[in-house]
Amino acid sequence: EVQLVESGGGLVQPGGSLRLSCAASGFSFSGYDMHWVRQVTGKRLEWVSGITNTADTYYSGSVKGRFTISRENARNSLYLQMNSLRVEDTGLYYCAREKMTGVFDYWGQGTLVTVSS
């Protein structure tokens, strides 16, 4: 069974940093592109970042230069290093597996990030 389990969320002040993790199991992690998608204000979904199985990385304009996505295939893990956090980065961050380019067939349950003073 495919499982994705996020961790690392929490409360942080504006300008602070957090590192999110996603532990994958039940599939051959190294063979899949992976992504982070966030849900803000309990509604709208926003794609944040993606990493291919060959470690090419992609970012949305709103996080480029502040967030870094990475993966560790030996540990079946995906990461998101978030620096210079802003209030508008608050949301539920999901880890998602890519079925085919741009289509997400498995999602974790999310980890909540709150940026507030």
Add this chain to the structure above:
Amino acid sequence: DIQMTQSPSTLSASVGDRVTITCRASQSISTFLAWYQQKPGKAPNLLIYKASTLQSRVPSRFSGSGSGTEFTLTISNLQPDDFATYYCQQYDTYLYSFGQGTKLEIK
């Protein structure tokens, strides 16, 4: 960036009804469109991709159509389990984007 707009934002219907949700893209995306269902407190669940291809184990009462800039998700014979929020998503360009969601409520 490609903007995705769904209508309506909220839809009230009864069990057994047939409903249609529309999604419009700000520019042509061919058929690079997916639909997801999300229930409260849960992650989104993939229903349809390539505008009309049903994901495995998704009931056949769900169907999708469209190409270019206009797409529809149709649910026939609504079941109690179908009352949820639905999102469209374009994947024509790497800056993937989602619609704002359509909440399907019980009438």
